[in-house]
Amino acid sequence: MTAAMVAKDQGSEGRRWEYLLRTWQELDVPEGWRAEIDEGQIVLVPPPHAHHNGIAAKVRRTLYASLPEELEIYQTLGVHVAPLDKLYVPDLVVMPAELIASADPDTSEPLDASEALLIVEITSKGNAREDRTKKYRAYARGGVPMYLLIDRFDTRGAMATLFTEPNEDGTYKHSESVPFGKPLPLPAPFDVALLTGDFPG
Template sequence: MRDDIDTGGDRTVTAAPAFETATWEELVEIWQNLDLPNAAWRAEIIEGRVVMTRPPENAHNLIADLVHGELRDSIPKEWAIFQTSGIKIPERKSLCTPDLVVIPRSDVLAGKSSILADKALLVVEITSRGNADDDRTRKLWGYGHAGIPLYLLIDRFASDGPTVTLFSQPTGGRYLHQHRVVFGEPVELPEPFGITLDTSQF
């Protein structure tokens, strides 16, 4: 059994391939019992891999705060916005912790450490250098399979410059529609949100 550990820069610390053949129940148990360096670190299960991610940099957190604020001012009181909640996608052997997730309060079970992904209305991921590929591919695939209506990918490290992509209309495990803009252009979040997200401060 071997763990590939890389703690350099803004990279993820990945425990693999040690747990890739584990069952879903075993993966969740490993996730629940991980000894993280401190509360700021994040652990996820992505396509059967247990991944630990170091705390993000300030630029990442500032974007999360801006998006959180715009959503908070617009959504109904019956909805919650979480920045630290794991969402389960058992069919993809994934338990992701989006940078933001919007979910009806009635679908959040007290005493649980995660929520079912198919209850989410919107997930937001903000890329870091070390995990951008997961956000662009594996999480996109997982969120599509879970049927999450809207996935907002804020890609600070896109090859052609920082962009924001809204994925919508999940069908058969993938999103049928995507709308991509560069930082500074507005992004329309359709109903049930019905708001325009200002990206000029990203």
């Protein structure tokens, strides 16, 4: 992961966020890379390993099996964590399709993270800590109802964890973890088991 500091003295916090967002919108990011806003910086995230993409494909296929028509699964969708003025581009976001359809076609405004039903992050060697800590706290503070963390680099071995019921203090009330090889049940509106034994790597 590479961080580029683009704003040190941009005045008030509100003006700093506007400056960062405008810069993010105007960035010409290399294909496959993602740009996020975290801790007052624009962070460039390199393309993930093939196994990372393989896991994302398996999760997407599982979710689509029972997904209500009004919901869709998005990749490379920027979400704004409003309480913290952070902007992340999760591996997968499940969100009402009408929100995407009604977005202004002339801007690249990120959608509010609280509108997502589920956010999925799949760790890479370079970002595992951020997914486990910073993004966990941010998604909880942002009111994301379900955060699925697929951690290939957990010290206990590869694990999948579903966090639910976010608190404003930046924690989730409930979590359920399974090692790769065991199914992880996903509640409504999905009502499906994620078969982690099918994950590559």
